[in-house]
Amino acid sequence: MTTFRRHLRIGKVWALTLLVGMVGLAGLVSTPAQAELDMAITTEGVRQIPLALLPLAQENLLPSPVLAVVQADLVRSGLFRAVDISGIVPLPSEAKQIRMADFRARDARQVLTGSVQPQADGRFQLRVQLVDAVTEAVRINQSFTVAPAALRQTAHQIADEVYQELTGERGAFSTRIAYIVKGGGRYQLKVADADAYNEQTVLSSREPIISPRWSPDGKRMAYVSFELNRPSVVVQNLATGERKTVANFKGNNSAPAWSPDGRQLAVTLSRDGIAQIYVMPADGSGLPRRVMTTRAIDTEACFTPDGTALVFTSDRGGSPQIYRVPLNGGNAQRLTFSGAYNVSPRISPDGSKMTYVQQSGSVFRVMLQDLDSGQTQTLTDTQLDESPSFSPNGRIILYATRVGGRGVLAMVSADGRVRQRFTTQAGDVYEPAWGPYP
Amino acid sequence: MKTVFALTAVATVLLAACSSTPTTPVKVEEVRTTPAPEASVVKPAAAPASSAAVTPTQPIAPAKPLEVAESMDGPFPPKGQGGDLGKRTIYYGFDEFAVPEDSKPVVSAHAAFLTRHAKAHLLVQGNCDERGSREYNLALGMRRAEGVKALLTLSGAADAQIEASSFGKEKPVDAGHDENAWAKNRRVDLVYQGE
Numbered sequence: 001m002t003t004f005r006r007h008l009r010i011g012k013v014w015a016l017t018l019l020v021g022m023v024g025l026a027g028l029v030s031t032p033a034q035a036e037l038d039m040a041i042t043t044e045g046v047r048q049i050p051l052a053l054l055p056l057a058q059e060n061l062l063p064s065p066v067l068a069v070v071q072a073d074l075v076r077s078g079l080f081r082a083v084d085i086s087g088i089v090p091l092p093s094e095a096k097q098i099r100m101a102d103f104r105a106r107d108a109r110q111v112l113t114g115s116v117q118p119q120a121d122g123r124f125q126l127r128v129q130l131v132d133a134v135t136e137a138v139r140i141n142q143s144f145t146v147a148p149a150a151l152r153q154t155a156h157q158i159a160d161e162v163y164q165e166l167t168g169e170r171g172a173f174s175t176r177i178a179y180i181v182k183g184g185g186r187y188q189l190k191v192a193d194a195d196a197y198n199e200q201t202v203l204s205s206r207e208p209i210i211s212p213r214w215s216p217d218g219k220r221m222a223y224v225s226f227e228l229n230r231p232s233v234v235v236q237n238l239a240t241g242e243r244k245t246v247a248n249f250k251g252n253n254s255a256p257a258w259s260p261d262g263r264q265l266a267v268t269l270s271r272d273g274i275a276q277i278y279v280m281p282a283d284g285s286g287l288p289r290r291v292m293t294t295r296a297i298d299t300e301a302c303f304t305p306d307g308t309a310l311v312f313t314s315d316r317g318g319s320p321q322i323y324r325v326p327l328n329g330g331n332a333q334r335l336t337f338s339g340a341y342n343v344s345p346r347i348s349p350d351g352s353k354m355t356y357v358q359q360s361g362s363v364f365r366v367m368l369q370d371l372d373s374g375q376t377q378t379l380t381d382t383q384l385d386e387s388p389s390f391s392p393n394g395r396i397i398l399y400a401t402r403v404g405g406r407g408v409l410a411m412v413s414a415d416g417r418v419r420q421r422f423t424t425q426a427g428d429v430y431e432p433a434w435g436p437y438p
Numbered sequence: 439m440k441t442v443f444a445l446t447a448v449a450t451v452l453l454a455a456c457s458s459t460p461t462t463p464v465k466v467e468e469v470r471t472t473p474a475p476e477a478s479v480v481k482p483a484a485a486p487a488s489s490a491a492v493t494p495t496q497p498i499a500p501a502k503p504l505e506v507a508e509s510m511d512g513p514f515p516p517k518g519q520g521g522d523l524g525k526r527t528i529y530y531g532f533d534e535f536a537v538p539e540d541s542k543p544v545v546s547a548h549a550a551f552l553t554r555h556a557k558a559h560l561l562v563q564g565n566c567d568e569r570g571s572r573e574y575n576l577a578l579g580m581r582r583a584e585g586v587k588a589l590l591t592l593s594g595a596a597d598a599q600i601e602a603s604s605f606g607k608e609k610p611v612d613a614g615h616d617e618n619a620w621a622k623n624r625r626v627d628l629v630y631q632g633e
Binding site: 063190210211224226229230231249251253254255268270271274275297300301312319320325342343344357364384386387402405430 | 460492547568569570571572573574576577578580581584601602603604606608609
C-alpha cells in the first residue's frame, strides 16, 4: 500500500486568470477557484505505469502551466507513477532527441515530451510525443493550437490521450463535476473541472439545494431547490442561465434523473402523501406519469443506460433497499439483499455494475455490485458516505463523505484500489455528480 | 366516559392501520429518542381534557382558559404555554416514522385546537438526522409529517387546515455530529401560520 500526499498549488493563479475572462460568459457567476486543493491519494495493489514527464520546451512562454496539469491528472488516476528525471541533461523536447538509456536506467517505461511554439495570432502550438522507452516506438504524436484561455482544457485532453493509449480505456480528465457548497448561510450549486479547478457558481440560494443531475449532453442541470418553500425540481440551462421549475406540486418534488435521450425526467413526488416515482417530459410540458403505486417510499430513481428500466430506493420491504422496475410494465425486482439500509443507486455507463450506499453498524459506505453475479464489494473506508456517481468511463466513483465534521468530496476507483479526497476551505461540500463526456 | 372510549377506539384503529402497513420499519439501529425535557413525559391527566376537545358539541371547560393568539393568518396557541399545546416538536427513532406513543397526546392537543379554531392553519414539517441519503431522508421526513397529519385529521382537524412538508436532513436544529444532535434532528415541527 502506497500513501502519499501532495499539496497542489499549481494552477491557482492561472485558474483565476481564466475565470476573469469568463465572467459574463455562459450565464455562470464566476468565483475564485479554491485557494488550495489538498489531495490525498491512496493506492493499494495497483501496478503503476512508470512515466517520465518532461517539461515542454519553451513552456515558460505559456501564461499557465500545461505539463503539471497533465502530470496531476495522470498521477491522480493512481495508474501512473511519475519517474524522477533530475540529472538528465539536456532534456529532450522531441522523440528523436531522447536517449532511451537515460530513461531505462530510471525504470521509466514511457516518456512524454513536447514543445511550445507561440503563434502570430496569440495562440500557442503545443506538440507532444509519447515514446515507449523499451521498444522506442512513438505512440502519440500530436499537436494542438490553443488559445491562452484553453490551455488547461488542452492539458486535460493530453492526459486523456496518454491515459487511453496506455490503459486502453477512455480518459475522463476533460469532464466536469457538479456539487453543492454550504457555507456563510448560503447554498451554492457549483460546477468545476474533474480536478476541482475552474469552479463556477450555477446557483446561489439562502435555501437548500440538493440532487444536481447533468443532462446527458451536459448542457442542462436538473436539481432540487427549496426556494419556493417546498422542494421543487428545476432545470437550468448552463449556457444561458435560464431556469424552469418543472415540478412544483403539493408536497415534495425531488430526485430528478435524466433518461439517456435527455427527453424525460424521473422525479419523486409526494403530492398524494407518500413519495412515489413519476416520469415526465424534461421541459416540464406534460403531466407526470406515475410509474408504480405502492404504500411505501419509492425514490432516488435512475435510468438504466438502455433507458428501459428504473433503479430506485424503496422501503416497501420494511427497510430501504434497491429495486429495478421495467418502464413498459412489470414487477419491481429487488437488487440488494445484504444490509438493512441500501440507498442512492447509480448504474455504470456500460450497465454492468451498480454503486450505492450501505449502512453497516454506525457507518455508511460506498458499495459496488456486479449486476450479473450479484457480488458486492465495499469500496471505501470513510464513515458517512453519500451520493456516489460514476465517471463517464465507469472507472472512478465520486462521492461525498465527512472528514473532521466537514463535508468533503472523495473519489474511489471502481476496483476499490485507488482512493482520493479533495479538501477545500469552502465549508461543507456535498451532493457531487459527475458530468458526461464533453 | 363515552368520549374516552371513542378516543381509545380511534387510537386502536390508528394503531391497527399502522401495524398493517407492509412497511413497518426494521429498526436498523434502535436509538431511544431523547426529546427535550419538556416534551418527555405524558401526564395521564391531560388525556380527558384533550378527548373533550374532539367533541366540541359537549365542551368541557378546561381547568385553565386556553390562551389564543391572533394573527392576520389565523389564530395559534402561544408557544411555550403549559401542557401539550405548548409543545411543538415530535421526536423519532432512526428510520422510524410512526408517531411515537408518548407524543400522541401532543398531536391530540393540537387536533383539538384546530377543531376549535377553524381559521387556524398548521404546517407539519418533517426532518431527519444527517446520516444516509438526502433524498431518502426527504421522503422519510415527508412520511413523518404525513403520519402526524393523518393523526390530526383522525382526531377531528380538517384536512385543509394542515399542510405536511419535509426538509429531509437539510434543516437540522443541532449542527452536531453525534447521537445527541441526531436525536434532536429526527423530528416533526408543528408551525402555525402567522405565529
